[in-house]
Amino acid sequence: MPPLPLQSDWAFVIENLDLLLVGTGVTVALTAASILLGFLLGFPAGAVEVYGRGPLKRAVETAGVVLRGTPLLVIIILLFFGLSVSSSAFVTATIALGLRSAAYQSQIFRGALQSVDEGQLEAARAIGMGRFQAIRSVVVPQALRRSVPGFQNEFTIVLKDTSIAIVIGLGELLTVGQNLYQGGQSTAALEIFLTVSLIYFVLTFVTNRSLDRLDDHFSIPGGERA
Amino acid sequence: MGTQESTTAGRTLRARAAGLTDQPLTLLTVAGFWTWLVVRWTNDFLLDGALIDRNTSFFPTAPFEAAASTLGGLAASLGPVGFPVGWVAGFFEFLAASIPYLPQLATGVWATILLTVLGIALGFVIAVPLSVARVYGGTLTRSVALGYTELFRGTPLLAQLFVLYFATPLTTIIRELPAVGTGFIPAQAFWVAVIAFMLNSAAYQSEYIRSALNSVPEGQLTAARAIGLSKVDGIRHVVLPQGLRYAIPGWSNELVYLIKYSSLASFITVRELFERTDAIASETYRYTELFVLAGLLYLALVLSASLLMEYVEDRVAIPGLGTTSR
Amino acid sequence: MSDPLLALDDVYKSYGEEQVLSGVSFEMDAGDVDVVIGPSGSGKSTMLRCVNRLTEIDSGDIYLDGDCVTDADTDVNELRKQVGMVFQDFNLFAHLTALGNVTLGLRKVRGMDKATAQEQGYEHLEQVGLSDQADSYPAELSGGQKQRVGIARALAMDPKLLLFDEPTSALDPELVGEVVDVMRDLAAEGITMLVVSHEMGFARSAASDIIFLDDGRIVEHGPPEQLFQNPQAARTGEFLSRLETAHEEE
Numbered sequence: 001m002p003p004l005p006l007q008s009d010w011a012f013v014i015e016n017l018d019l020l021l022v023g024t025g026v027t028v029a030l031t032a033a034s035i036l037l038g039f040l041l042g043f044p045a046g047a048v049e050v051y052g053r054g055p056l057k058r059a060v061e062t063a064g065v066v067l068r069g070t071p072l073l074v075i076i077i078l079l080f081f082g083l084s085v086s087s088s089a090f091v092t093a094t095i096a097l098g099l100r101s102a103a104y105q106s107q108i109f110r111g112a113l114q115s116v117d118e119g120q121l122e123a124a125r126a127i128g129m130g131r132f133q134a135i136r137s138v139v140v141p142q143a144l145r146r147s148v149p150g151f152q153n154e155f156t157i158v159l160k161d162t163s164i165a166i167v168i169g170l171g172e173l174l175t176v177g178q179n180l181y182q183g184g185q186s187t188a189a190l191e192i193f194l195t196v197s198l199i200y201f202v203l204t205f206v207t208n209r210s211l212d213r214l215d216d217h218f219s220i221p222g223g224e225r226a
Numbered sequence: 227m228g229t230q231e232s233t234t235a236g237r238t239l240r241a242r243a244a245g246l247t248d249q250p251l252t253l254l255t256v257a258g259f260w261t262w263l264v265v266r267w268t269n270d271f272l273l274d275g276a277l278i279d280r281n282t283s284f285f286p287t288a289p290f291e292a293a294a295s296t297l298g299g300l301a302a303s304l305g306p307v308g309f310p311v312g313w314v315a316g317f318f319e320f321l322a323a324s325i326p327y328l329p330q331l332a333t334g335v336w337a338t339i340l341l342t343v344l345g346i347a348l349g350f351v352i353a354v355p356l357s358v359a360r361v362y363g364g365t366l367t368r369s370v371a372l373g374y375t376e377l378f379r380g381t382p383l384l385a386q387l388f389v390l391y392f393a394t395p396l397t398t399i400i401r402e403l404p405a406v407g408t409g410f411i412p413a414q415a416f417w418v419a420v421i422a423f424m425l426n427s428a429a430y431q432s433e434y435i436r437s438a439l440n441s442v443p444e445g446q447l448t449a450a451r452a453i454g455l456s457k458v459d460g461i462r463h464v465v466l467p468q469g470l471r472y473a474i475p476g477w478s479n480e481l482v483y484l485i486k487y488s489s490l491a492s493f494i495t496v497r498e499l500f501e502r503t504d505a506i507a508s509e510t511y512r513y514t515e516l517f518v519l520a521g522l523l524y525l526a527l528v529l530s531a532s533l534l535m536e537y538v539e540d541r542v543a544i545p546g547l548g549t550t551s552r
Numbered sequence: 553m554s555d556p557l558l559a560l561d562d563v564y565k566s567y568g569e570e571q572v573l574s575g576v577s578f579e580m581d582a583g584d585v586d587v588v589i590g591p592s593g594s595g596k597s598t599m600l601r602c603v604n605r606l607t608e609i610d611s612g613d614i615y616l617d618g619d620c621v622t623d624a625d626t627d628v629n630e631l632r633k634q635v636g637m638v639f640q641d642f643n644l645f646a647h648l649t650a651l652g653n654v655t656l657g658l659r660k661v662r663g664m665d666k667a668t669a670q671e672q673g674y675e676h677l678e679q680v681g682l683s684d685q686a687d688s689y690p691a692e693l694s695g696g697q698k699q700r701v702g703i704a705r706a707l708a709m710d711p712k713l714l715l716f717d718e719p720t721s722a723l724d725p726e727l728v729g730e731v732v733d734v735m736r737d738l739a740a741e742g743i744t745m746l747v748v749s750h751e752m753g754f755a756r757s758a759a760s761d762i763i764f765l766d767d768g769r770i771v772e773h774g775p776p777e778q779l780f781q782n783p784q785a786a787r788t789g790e791f792l793s794r795l796e797t798a799h800e801e802e
Contacts, residue, residue: 065525066521066525068482068528069482069486069524069525069528069529070486070521070524070525071486071487071489071500071521071524072486073489073490073492073500074489074500074503074517074520074521074524075521077504077513077517078513078514078517078518078521081507081513081517082513082514082517082518083514117643117646119639119641119643120643120645120646122606122639122643123637123639123643123644123645123705124645124656125606125628125632126604126606126632126636126637126639126706127632127633127636127656127657127661127705127706127709128629128630128631128632128633128657128661128709129629129657129660129661130629133660133661137656137660138645138647138656141647142645142646142647145647156379156380160381160382160383161382163382163384163385164382164384164490166384166493167493174382174384174385174388177385177388178388181392189392189393190389190393190394192393193385193388193389193392193393194389194393196385196388197381197382197385197386197389200380200381200382200385201377201380201381204379204380204381205376205380220646220647220689220691221688221689221691221692222688222689222690222691222692
């Protein structure tokens with residue numbers, strides 16, 4: 001007697017779990033690299049939007065509007081097939097996700113920097129600190145704490161959007177699922193994509209909880225009234 | 227804290243959009259963009275190509291090609307200092323190369339807008355009860371609503387599209403429905419995408435509305451109960467009208483997100499803007515020009531949406547309520 | 553005779569159309585405690601902020617210890633090391649403990665190592681009676697405690713002059729006393745203070761001079777006894793009696 005199709009479809013997923021886990025690894029690595037690139041570019045960009053002036057500020061703002069107004073899919077394709085920035089799908093996806101994330105992270109930091117009361121900067125200047133030092137020692141530490149909730153949101157957005165790298169054939173989690181479905185067992189579509197979704201869900205859930213911890217850890221006792 | 231954070235974020239986002247949308251050049255560009263779209267659609271869909279052939283652009287390419295080659299020659303003769311002229315020449319070259327594809331892309335834009343509008347509108351219908359359940363529901367309704375939003379917000383939209391398209395009989399069911407895929411009613415994949423966007427957007431919208439409802443002072447519902455309204459009526463006539471106004475900035479963000487994420491429908495063969503661009507690009511190998519063009523069209527849509535939402539927010543504003551009162 | 557510690561010479565300042573300071577001149581010697589009074593909008597805070605150049609003047613000169621500090625080539629950070637400021641709304645650094653607030657300037661501006669800075673920081677907290685709150689964050693302190701930390705933070709830089717910008721006006725009435733007491737102690741220790749405040753008790757008992765500022769001009773300048781008992785200008789008398797009435801109503 002042949003095994004029931006339902007059982008065999010789940011069995012197929014379980015047999016290929018190691019492939020899915022490799023894909024998960026790629027997804028996690030891509031998320032981490034993109035968030036890091038986004039932070040390295042986005043934090044200074046946010047500071048330029050608040051404290052900068054002239055052409056540099058305008059250039060940063062325009063780049064932000066363009067990156068936030070264009071679908072990630074278009075950015076990835078343009079970088080990979082149009083401008084061919086790298087022959088590596090992973091590098092290209094990191095640049096695309098990182099640039100786009102920088103545009104959003106810059107807004108998180110901009111808002112956080114602006115939300116720090118002006119009196120803080122003034123008090124720092126009043127004890128003889130230079131402008132740059134006052135921003136660095138007094139405003140930035142407070143702004144970084146305030147940007148944790150926004151950063152948390154951005155982190156999960158990047159994590160989910162790594163799936164879009166499927167368009168350039170990067171072997172991340174969703175691509176592995178798609179390959180299992182198209183090149184493997186087409187009857188197992190539901191089982192495959194539900195498993196893939198579940199893994200994404202666990203990843204976002206764990207990320208959110210860890211960042212909640214981070215928020216608690218860095219919060220200032222008693223709140224922020226000073 | 228979460229509510230306060232998101233209100234601040236919404237307000238700053240709005241301020242940012244205002245900075246750009248205040249510029250006359252932006253307004254002019256958006257007006258030109260929509261004039262072109264409406265004339266194009268009228269000609270293609272309603273008049274059956276009466277003004278001009280469906281695949282022929284309104285704009286001639288020759289003048290731009292001529293300008294490009296003249297300026298290119300000028301740039302070359304100027305030598306090293308000619309590079310600004312070279313850029314202008316490059317821009318005209320870009321225009322000349324893009325123009326022939328504009329009619330097909332306009333059709334894609336139609337599908338993109340339709341997807342976005344249907345997704346967000348139907349999503350809104352689900353989002354309101356979801357958010358009310360989150361804020362005012364009992365233990366059971368509350369956890370069902372929470373589970374729904376966590377599930378859809380915790381997984382990629384693309385994975386949701388794949389589940390619905392490849393793993394459910396939705397496609398087959400919709401294909402059997404009358405009129406699907408005939409005339410200007412799109413084929414089944416489009417409707418699968420609409421359902422996915424509706425379910426996904428409902429989860430995000432309900433979060434915006436929930437935090438907006440939480441920012442309506444508790445005394446408002448108490449006062450409503452005090453004049454004899456039932457809880458449901460109090461929520462409906464007092465809390466929601468205020469809360470939905472608070473939700474507008476978040477809702478504007480969601481609209482912008484959905485315009486961009488509608489491009490993912492191309493993965494399940496929906497012939498929207500990205501899919502059209504990709505199809506032409508893989509025939510012509512003009513990836514850079516075409517995707518820059520697509521990016522600009524998306525940008526124009528996003529700017530239009532920001533303008534529209536600012537207008538809506540101004541229209542429904544009540545003195546002392548919402549973003550203006552803080 | 554030595555130079556005065558602080559001298560303002562014909563200082564003008566306007567914000568657009570609005571003239572805030574119109575030819576303000578006065579001097580104070582080391583060890584003096586001058587209290588500036590005047591109706592709201594009379595330019596008191598602006599005058600104070602001009603001294604450490606948080607606000608730039610339009611014309612005139614300000615001298616600190618004989619040096620003109622309003623010269624274009626004056627290093628404002630050097631100036632501010634010598635002039636401490638206490639703010640109306642405290643402006644404590646929200647992310648640092650009380651001790652951290654006091655030591656930040658010592659470490660980052662004076663370049664002190666952490667241990668030395670903390671040792672000195674404790675001393676200054678002791679001076680304002682708050683050494684037991686060294687590890688508290690600003691939000692965990694009462695308004696009066698916050699302002700005392702603010703004073704300790706300014707004292708820590710060992711300034712030649714301390715500026716107080718309405719140090720008690722953001723406080724609940726019952727918390728005013730503890731801050732005024734600290735200020736009185738400092739005055740008794742001989743610290744030079746320029747204070748914008750309407751605490752008449754402090755002005756009467758601790759001030760060397762009172763400066764009455766109205767509409768950007770110094771209307772009257774003299775020892776407390778003279779201003780309170782025998783004001784020379786009619787406006788001074790009117791203002792003081794209105795202030796008394798307001799205090800009685802409280």
